Amino acid sequence: MSIQEQHVDRPYTGVIERLKNAGLRPTRQRLALAKLLFDGDDRHITAETLHAEVMAANVRVSLATVYNALHQFTRSGLLREVVVDSSRAYFDTNTTGHHHFFDEDTGDLSDIPDGEISVSSLPGAPIGKVLSGVEVVVRVRSQQ
Amino acid sequence: MSIQEQHVDRPYTGVIERLKNAGLRPTRQRLALAKLLFDGDDRHITAETLHAEVMAANVRVSLATVYNALHQFTRSGLLREVVVDSSRAYFDTNTTGHHHFFDEDTGDLSDIPDGEISVSSLPGAPIGKVLSGVEVVVRVRSQQ
DNA sequence: AGTTAGTTTAGAGTTATTCTAATTTATATC
DNA sequence: GATATAAATTAGAATAACTCTAAACTAACT
Ligand SMILES: [Mn+2]
Ligand SMILES: [Mn+2]
Ligand SMILES: [Zn+2]
Ligand SMILES: [Zn+2]
Numbered sequence: 040m041s042i043q044e045q046h047v048d049r050p051y052t053g054v055i056e057r058l059k060n061a062g063l064r065p066t067r068q069r070l071a072l073a074k075l076l077f078d079g080d081d082r083h084i085t086a087e088t089l090h091a092e093v094m095a096a097n098v099r100v101s102l103a104t105v106y107n108a109l110h111q112f113t114r115s116g117l118l119r120e121v122v123v124d125s126s127r128a129y130f131d132t133n134t135t136g137h138h139h140f141f142d143e144d145t146g147d148l149s150d151i152p153d154g155e156i157s158v159s160s161l162p163g164a165p166i167g168k169v170l171s172g173v174e175v176v177v178r179v180r181s182q183q
Numbered sequence: 184m185s186i187q188e189q190h191v192d193r194p195y196t197g198v199i200e201r202l203k204n205a206g207l208r209p210t211r212q213r214l215a216l217a218k219l220l221f222d223g224d225d226r227h228i229t230a231e232t233l234h235a236e237v238m239a240a241n242v243r244v245s246l247a248t249v250y251n252a253l254h255q256f257t258r259s260g261l262l263r264e265v266v267v268d269s270s271r272a273y274f275d276t277n278t279t280g281h282h283h284f285f286d287e288d289t290g291d292l293s294d295i296p297d298g299e300i301s302v303s304s305l306p307g308a309p310i311g312k313v314l315s316g317v318e319v320v321v322r323v324r325s326q327q
Numbered sequence: 328a329g330t331t332a333g334t335t336t337a338g339a340g341t342t343a344t345t346c347t348a349a350t351t352t353a354t355a356t357c
Numbered sequence: 358g359a360t361a362t363a364a365a366t367t368a369g370a371a372t373a374a375c376t377c378t379a380a381a382c383t384a385a386c387t
Binding site for chain 2: 120122123124125126127128129140142143149151152155156157158159160161162164165167168169170171172173174175176177178179180181182
Binding site for chain 4: 063064066068069100101102103104107125126
């Protein structure tokens with residue numbers, strides 16, 4: 040059975056397992072959200088964009104639930120938050136270490152291809168503190 | 184005349200010049216804010232912390248004016264915005280390129296000493312876009 | 328001193344997000 | 358399969374960080 044057939048026959052199995060492993064009940068809402076997030080290429084989303092998508096897919100999910108799910112998914116390591124804008128939160132389905140371009144005009148967040156950037160000689164955390172992440176954001180603007 | 188005497192005799196002269204050069208009238212409010220910001224070591228502030236400070240210095244300045252000033256100062260290159268938190272804006276009096284530690288527990292922002300970090304092989308901006316800044320944020324947490 | 332453009336401000340408005348408490352649902356147990 | 362219960366969802370209110378508006382004030386020029 041090919042991967043495609045698997046998707047057609049049991050479209051939710053992968054996502055159900057993923058949620059159960061994270062200790063989250065596979066509810067109708069979480070399944071729809073997880074399918075949009077994890078069934079395909081990695082993506083960068085905000086609560087509003089994900090809410091719009093799930094509504095467009097004809098699944099009624101409240102915005103509160105979208106926020107709840109984003110935080111739960113992040114807490115269980117299925118998502119990672121990327122801070123690039125002081126007025127809204129972005130989430131990334133790629134939780135491995137990588138860095139970002141952020142277009143300040145359009146709000147587009149995109150990955151910097153691996154190898155095209157590297158941070159060298161990381162400093163140790165200040166005394167009494169422990170390292171929790173390193174983020175490089177390359178800010179760009181559309182046009183000149 | 185020593186630098187200290189200059190400060191005692193004409194405490195605002197430096198800051199007045201700075202504002203005039205930026206095309207901003209040296210009002211009572213902007214002078215008080217600029218003195219707190221630029222008269223001493225470089226610092227990282229938010230609108231709320233700066234407002235609290237200026238009030239503590241017994242200068243009545245509205246929060247709206249603090250926001251206005253922060254943006255005007257940023258636009259004229261006296262300040263730089265540092266994005267580390269998706270719910271509030273931080274400003275830095277050090278406008279030269281340098282990177283930051285951000286304590287996610289306390290909200291403390293501090294500089295990574297120059298030389299302790301370096302970003303190599305910067306990627307070119309995607310086509311149609313122009314580079315506007317590179318920020319490295321090393322996130323830390325208090326304790327374990 | 329008079330004029331005016333720039334500045335400040337109170338308070339209302341906005342936006343992203345969180346909270347609350349009532350309803351609904353997934354799952355374990357009978 | 359029905360029942361119990363903890364977990365999840367939700368509408369709507371609340372919050373927090375700003376931003377806007379339009380009236381009052383002031384710096385700076387004449
Ligand atoms: Mn994936
Ligand atoms: Mn300084
Ligand atoms: Zn990414
Ligand atoms: Zn700094």
